[in-house]
Amino acid sequence: MSFELKEERPVKGLSITTTADSxxxxxxxxxxxxxxxxxxxxxxxxTVISMLTDACAAYPDKTLLSRRLAELYGASLxxxxxxxxxxxxxxxxxxxxxxxxxxxxxxxxxxxxxLMLDCIFKPHMKDGxxxxxxxxxxxxxxxxxxxxxxxxxxxxxxxxxxxxAFRGESSAVQLLGEEDTALAMTAxxxxxxxxxxxxxxxxxxxxxxxxTNTEAQRIVSERLTEFAGSRDYDGEDxxxxxxxxxxxxxxxxxxxxxxxxxxxLVLVCKSASEDEFAVKLAVLIYGGTPFSKLFMNVRExxxxxxxxxxxxIEGKGTMVIDSGVAPGDEEKARAExxxxxxxxxxxxxxxxxxxxxxxxxxxxxxxxxxxxxDQNSWFFTRFGRGDLLTPQEAEEKVRAVTxxxxxxxxxxxxxxxxxxxxxxxKDAEGGDEDE
Amino acid sequence: xxxxxxxxxxxxxxxxxxxxxxxKSGLDLLLAPMEGFVTTAAMFGTNYGSIINCFKTTDDEDxxxxxxxxxxxxxxxxxxxxxxxxxxxxxxxxxxxxxxxGFENTIYLFTCTENYLKSxxxxxxxxxxxxxxxxxxxxxxxxxxxxxxxxxxxPKRRCFFNLLNAMYHEHPVKVxxxxxxESIKKITPExxxxxxxxxxxxxxxxxxxxxxxxxDEVIALCDECLKPCEDKHTEVKMPDEPLTVAEPLVEENFGxxxxxxxxxxxxxxxxxxxxIVKETEAELMLSLLTGRMSPLAKRLRDEKLVVGPLAxxxxxxxxxxxxxxxxxxxxxxxxxxxxxxxxERVKRxxxxxxxFALLKKVEFGAGVRSMNSPESYAENMLAFYFxxxxxxxxxxxxxxxxxxxxxxxxxxxxxxNRMTLSVxx
Numbered sequence: 001m002s003f004e005l006k007e008e009r010p011v012k013g014l015s016i017t018t019t020a021d022s023x024x025x026x027x028x029x030x031x032x033x034x035x036x037x038x039x040x041x042x043x044x045x046x047t048v049i050s051m052l053t054d055a056c057a058a059y060p061d062k063t064l065l066s067r068r069l070a071e072l073y074g075a076s077l078x079x080x081x082x083x084x085x086x087x088x089x090x091x092x093x094x095x096x097x098x099x100x101x102x103x104x105x106x107x108x109x110x111x112x113x114x115l116m117l118d119c120i121f122k123p124h125m126k127d128g129x130x131x132x133x134x135x136x137x138x139x140x141x142x143x144x145x146x147x148x149x150x151x152x153x154x155x156x157x158x159x160x161x162x163x164x165a166f167r168g169e170s171s172a173v174q175l176l177g178e179e180d181t182a183l184a185m186t187a188x189x190x191x192x193x194x195x196x197x198x199x200x201x202x203x204x205x206x207x208x209x210x211x212t213n214t215e216a217q218r219i220v221s222e223r224l225t226e227f228a229g230s231r232d233y234d235g236e237d238x239x240x241x242x243x244x245x246x247x248x249x250x251x252x253x254x255x256x257x258x259x260x261x262x263x264x265l266v267l268v269c270k271s272a273s274e275d276e277f278a279v280k281l282a283v284l285i286y287g288g289t290p291f292s293k294l295f296m297n298v299r300e301x302x303x304x305x306x307x308x309x310x311x312x313i314e315g316k317g318t319m320v321i322d323s324g325v326a327p328g329d330e331e332k333a334r335a336e337x338x339x340x341x342x343x344x345x346x347x348x349x350x351x352x353x354x355x356x357x358x359x360x361x362x363x364x365x366x367x368x369x370x371x372x373x374d375q376n377s378w379f380f381t382r383f384g385r386g387d388l389l390t391p392q393e394a395e396e397k398v399r400a401v402t403x404x405x406x407x408x409x410x411x412x413x414x415x416x417x418x419x420x421x422x423x424x425x426k427d428a429e430g431g432d433e434d435e
Numbered sequence: 436x437x438x439x440x441x442x443x444x445x446x447x448x449x450x451x452x453x454x455x456x457x458x459k460s461g462l463d464l465l466l467a468p469m470e471g472f473v474t475t476a477a478m479f480g481t482n483y484g485s486i487i488n489c490f491k492t493t494d495d496e497d498x499x500x501x502x503x504x505x506x507x508x509x510x511x512x513x514x515x516x517x518x519x520x521x522x523x524x525x526x527x528x529x530x531x532x533x534x535x536x537g538f539e540n541t542i543y544l545f546t547c548t549e550n551y552l553k554s555x556x557x558x559x560x561x562x563x564x565x566x567x568x569x570x571x572x573x574x575x576x577x578x579x580x581x582x583x584x585x586x587x588x589x590p591k592r593r594c595f596f597n598l599l600n601a602m603y604h605e606h607p608v609k610v611x612x613x614x615x616x617e618s619i620k621k622i623t624p625e626x627x628x629x630x631x632x633x634x635x636x637x638x639x640x641x642x643x644x645x646x647x648x649x650x651d652e653v654i655a656l657c658d659e660c661l662k663p664c665e666d667k668h669t670e671v672k673m674p675d676e677p678l679t680v681a682e683p684l685v686e687e688n689f690g691x692x693x694x695x696x697x698x699x700x701x702x703x704x705x706x707x708x709x710x711i712v713k714e715t716e717a718e719l720m721l722s723l724l725t726g727r728m729s730p731l732a733k734r735l736r737d738e739k740l741v742v743g744p745l746a747x748x749x750x751x752x753x754x755x756x757x758x759x760x761x762x763x764x765x766x767x768x769x770x771x772x773x774x775x776x777x778x779e780r781v782k783r784x785x786x787x788x789x790x791f792a793l794l795k796k797v798e799f800g801a802g803v804r805s806m807n808s809p810e811s812y813a814e815n816m817l818a819f820y821f822x823x824x825x826x827x828x829x830x831x832x833x834x835x836x837x838x839x840x841x842x843x844x845x846x847x848x849x850x851x852n853r854m855t856l857s858v859x860x
Contacts, residue, residue, distance in 0.1 A: 021471070022471070023469075023470065023472065024807060025803055025804070025806070026803075026804055026807060062727060062732070062733075062736065063728050063729075063732070063733045066726070066727035067728045067793060070728060070794065070796060073796050073797065073799060073800030073803075074796065074797030074799075074800035074801055096800070097803045097804060101803045103796075136739075137736060137742060140739065141742045141743060144692065144693045144742055144743070144763065146692070147692025147693055148691060148692035148693050149692065150692070151590050151591075151692060152588075152589060154585070154588070259690055260588045261584045261588050262584035262585055262587070289522075290522040290525075290532065290533075291522045291523050291525075291526040295522075296520075299578055300520070303574050303575070303576070304577065305578070306578055306582035307585070324584070324585045324588075325581065326577075326581060359526070359527075359528075359529035360526065360529060360531065362529065362548075363530070363531060364531070366474075366548035367473070367474045367546065367548050369472075369473050370473060370646070370808060370809065371808055372807070
């Protein structure tokens with residue numbers, strides 16, 4: 001069983017992708033604008049995309065827009081903005097139940113599509129400038145997020161490690177930016193950025209859910225094709241968003257302190273390997289499953305932590321290992337994490353581990369068929385990779401990976417950054433002595 | 436030994452159905468084949484969670500009190516068999532296994548896209564085969580201590596547990612599910628076996644499987660793997676809990692960017708038979724009071740007191756029922772007083788009829804979405820089973836509840852001296 005990915009590029013700067021499966025009872029439309037990360041504009045783009053889902057000309061405040069969404073059986077409309085490689089991906093998702101599931105059989109998905117287009121193309125503006133109250137609310141939300149960035153110590157440690165690992169690259173730029181620049185932004189500034197995003201962004205539209213050739217898909221495709229065709233788009237015809245991060249000549253060790261109970265460790269390793277599925281399996285064997293080297297040794301054998309896991313940062317050729325340990329156990333955990341890496345690089349992986357990990361990963365690939373959101377995520381990961389491989393095709397590639405390729409893949413990783421976030425009063429938070 | 440019997444549970448509106456199998460072993464099976472899906476999701480759960488810390492089985496003369504966090508500790512330890520680790524067994528079948536302990540239930544689960552019967556056999560066998568030794572119990576302490584510390588570094592979670600601790604005088608819901616670093620040191624293999632024996636009794640458990648499955652195959656496997664056991668008739672003792680809150684205000688300094696608050700309103704606990712209707716009424720009422728389209732949300736935004744949305748939750752279970760409203764604000768006290776002002780207004784004037792009709796549509800849409808994957812289907816079947824009903828119960832309740840019911844709920848649920856404000860600064 002598999003799903004199909006269909007992509008069209010009707011005009012330059014626009015990609016339209018459809019995945020459909022009648023077993024799903026929801027319909028989702030995602031419109032993304034992809035632009036290179038720029039220090040001066042990332043924060044403003046975040047603000048723009050956030051305003052587009054807070055109000056539009058027809059529903060000029062959150063209350064009115066929420067009421068409209070409620071009429072559409074609680075359709076969800078939200079914005080997002082994140083980094084992928086050296087690009088900023090900002091977009092809007094509209095999701096609703098399918099027409100055949102409404103109480104009286106009324107069609108709502110076409111109305112959802114119209115509302116989404118209104119949000120994108122007819123924002124709440126006066127004389128070409130975003131409404132001041134709408135802007136102030138969004139800016140305040142941004143400022144609050146900047147102020148709260150360290151509230152979750154785990155994600156804060158990951159963010160700081162990324163800043164250090166990618167220093168000097170555009171992907172080191174924080175999307176939310178700094179508080180002073182946020183406070184200095186004006187409604188006029190972000191209105192310019194909105195126009196710039198529409199004019200220069202590479203646009204992707206994804207339809208996923210239960211329907212094919214629906215009225216909603218027709219409405220959005222036609223409108224965006226017309227719009228994109230009317231632009232004088234001279235940006236790149238994006239086919240892949242990978243931008244490998246260069247390895248530092250020597251690993252950089254940074255330790256910072258904050259008020260917390262547990263130390264957070266983040267190790268960053270980089271690779272230039274292009275053997276995607278061998279790398280994927282190597283990272284899973286190392287720390288990506290509940291039977292991985294890190295789980296079985298750092299957690300189960302040494303009882304040092306609750307989580308210790310490895311994962312890849314998409315588009316950067318970068319593996320991140322993160323764990324939370326008792327203050328005082330940092331060095332022990334770091335040493336074991338690196339020892340397990342070295343052992344793997346020396347070839348200490350057995351056939352059973354490889355086969356178990358392949359089975360685990362193939363299960364993940366197959367389950368994409370059953371989750372509409374996962375199908376969409378898969379599509380966009382492939383878009384970032386520059387191909388439109390289906391999960392079924394990926395499964396064949398995974399099966400073909402040999403032990404030699406996995407060892408080669410793990411050998412391609414070298415340590416770049418070691419970041420430790422310790423409790424301010426480390427002695428007071430010290431772990432037990434009974435280990 | 437009784438015979439296995441099968442009931443068909445049908446949604447009267449959509450015609451969707453699943454099977455409730457009363458297995459001869461004493462275990463109830465909830466089985467929902469889903470056409471077109473390749474994933475199988477299985478959940479084996481016991482009606483036993485962190486709030487149960489005082490109980491008596493037919494073998495006991497008196498009630499026994501066990502350390503906080505033991506249900507969660509037991510969940511961790513069941514994954515270790517005498518001769519293998521359960522994750523290694525799942526690795527051989529390709530299943531992705533996990534478990535979760537809540538206040539009231541503990542669930543062991545997996546999802547897979549092949550070998551579902553082999554994985555189900557692993558699940559049924561390891562949950563029925565405890566193996567606790569001093570050595571493996573000691574080993575887990577370091578892992579769980581780090582899990583506890585990890586949660587102490589999450590300010591929103593701290594705000595929530597500080598709130599429960601301040602709202603409740605005696606009820607064990609005031610204690611974190613994982614317990615504390617001190618309490619878990621008191622856990623022994625003997626105590627784990629005692630809890631296991633009392634609550635991992637098939638009469639107190641259920642198995643939900645949804646997605647890619649064959650009902651007859653699952654029943655045949657259960658015939659093979661389930662060990663009939665006697666009903667322990669375990670009695671659970673809950674302390675008397677007054678309706679007033681223990682503390683009206685609790686604050687902690689964490690150094691967050693914007694203060695985080697949770698406001699809890701303590702209500703009278705209700706009987707299991709009423710819980711779905713009461714919970715749905717309360718959920719609708721809270722949505723009307725604090726939801727994005729409410730007058731209160733608009734006022735808080737206009738006065739720039741709350742920038743993001745307010746979250747709300749009906750937090751209820753055995754011996755507890757409360758309403759919780761949470762958010763972030765530079766002035767939580769002012770937000771709290773505006774919420775109280777709005778509560779008084781709706782108690783007096785009632786909610787808007789048009790908003791109520793819209794909200795019912797929203798809830799209906801949410802119900803449809805919740806059946807969109809094998810995992811959520813299995814989770815729904817099990818959750819409603821443990822409160823004595825079926826997966827379509829909420830939809831049924833939604834159809835019955837009127838605006839008058841919701842207005843009455845607002846009058847009944849918010850009482851004097853029953854509010855606590857928890858703030859993390």
